[in-house]
Amino acid sequence: MRGNKEARPTPAPAAAEADAASAVLRSKDLLPEILLRVGLPTCLVRAAAVRKRWLRIARDPAFLRRFRERHPPRLLGFYANVCTSTGPQFMPVSQAPELATTVRRASTLDDFGGHFYINDCRNGRLLVTVAVAGADHFGTRVLSPLQPTRGTVVLPPAPRLQSKDSQRWFFLPEDDSEDGAISVEVKYTQTGLEAQVRALESGIWGIRTNAAVVLTEAPQSEVQILPPVHGKIYMTFYSVQSHHEGILELDLAAARISVIPLPDRVRTYNFRLSCGEDAGLSLVHAEGSLPSIWSHIRSGNGAHDWVVLGDTIRVHEAWNRDDDVLMSEVDSNLEYVFMWMKVNRLLISMHLRSKTEKAYDARNFPNL
Numbered sequence: 001m002r003g004n005k006e007a008r009p010t011p012a013p014a015a016a017e018a019d020a021a022s023a024v025l026r027s028k029d030l031l032p033e034i035l036l037r038v039g040l041p042t043c044l045v046r047a048a049a050v051r052k053r054w055l056r057i058a059r060d061p062a063f064l065r066r067f068r069e070r071h072p073p074r075l076l077g078f079y080a081n082v083c084t085s086t087g088p089q090f091m092p093v094s095q096a097p098e099l100a101t102t103v104r105r106a107s108t109l110d111d112f113g114g115h116f117y118i119n120d121c122r123n124g125r126l127l128v129t130v131a132v133a134g135a136d137h138f139g140t141r142v143l144s145p146l147q148p149t150r151g152t153v154v155l156p157p158a159p160r161l162q163s164k165d166s167q168r169w170f171f172l173p174e175d176d177s178e179d180g181a182i183s184v185e186v187k188y189t190q191t192g193l194e195a196q197v198r199a200l201e202s203g204i205w206g207i208r209t210n211a212a213v214v215l216t217e218a219p220q221s222e223v224q225i226l227p228p229v230h231g232k233i234y235m236t237f238y239s240v241q242s243h244h245e246g247i248l249e250l251d252l253a254a255a256r257i258s259v260i261p262l263p264d265r266v267r268t269y270n271f272r273l274s275c276g277e278d279a280g281l282s283l284v285h286a287e288g289s290l291p292s293i294w295s296h297i298r299s300g301n302g303a304h305d306w307v308v309l310g311d312t313i314r315v316h317e318a319w320n321r322d323d324d325v326l327m328s329e330v331d332s333n334l335e336y337v338f339m340w341m342k343v344n345r346l347l348i349s350m351h352l353r354s355k356t357e358k359a360y361d362a363r364n365f366p367n368l
Helices: 013-026 030-036 041-048 052-058 061-070 097-107 316-320
Strands: 077-081 088-092 116-122 125-131 138-143 153-155 166-171 181-188 192-201 204-214 221-225 232-239 244-251 256-260 271-276 280-287 290-298 304-309 326-330 336-341 346-351 356-361
Touching: 030 052, 030 061, 041 052, 041 097, 052 061, 088 097, 088 116, 116 166, 125 166, 192 244, 204 244, 232 271, 271 326, 280 326, 316 336, 316 346, 316 356
Parallel strands: 204 256
Antiparallel strands: 077 088, 116 125, 125 138, 138 153, 166 181, 181 192, 192 204, 221 232, 232 244, 244 256, 271 280, 280 290, 290 304, 326 336, 336 346, 346 356
């Protein structure tokens, strides 16, 4: 007669899963890879608060560099001037529940007053121009709607324009200094263009760069100017007489303006530029209802070239209505593009990776 052997008890499935999860979380190699794949920086902050070991991983500079490469800053939304007396209105594009509180803060501008114009937005801060009561000039302010405790920073007035024919733009500095700003003054001449860049540091507007460029014909108007990125400012120009367009690169360190030719297949000024810290210079051009994305490449000998990224994109809102799209804006990370349809009066935002579209009534955006 065969003796009975005691069977080894089988661990419960839940206990086995818990043991496996615990082993993974104790692994020095796997845990950083798991934390690297959390969806949002807010999730990483919450995870870092669980244990000291997780915190040490999350604040390691090498880990943070990898996390930023994998999760570049997402576009929370955009501000637009609307046909009301309430001033700029925030239009969220992110639907992530974790960002709901941040969206509400960005939407609350009542504390700053409604009558102002937004010049630039960088890392949650706004550089705005306001009318100063009893003064013959406009004032410049820095608002921090995402961090209300910072309050409003009042910047000293910039020097007067050098010429009545000059135009000026204000931007936030690249180093995110609390009380800094950049002023770009552009003057068109008979032979080209002159630019003067001033930087606000310690309350003083000092001249940073003076540069000029000679063009084959004098430009009559600018189409777009980008904030400084890696010490360079990009702007487009347009000649009304010959319908000629081009891109100018202002190198702040070298005090030099260079001309970058457009891609051969871009024959109209229905395009917008984008330049981010990691993405480089890009161009989004539209023909009919079909945008295309171009990336700028500079060879070792200084020659300029463009490569098209992916296939031509179809804007279904415009395609279905037999309408054309006009380029409005592209965010700095080349994540979202904004277009509007002139006939149907719709503003379209498109997430470029997923091709997801959202339509807004363009009659509420008179300045687009």
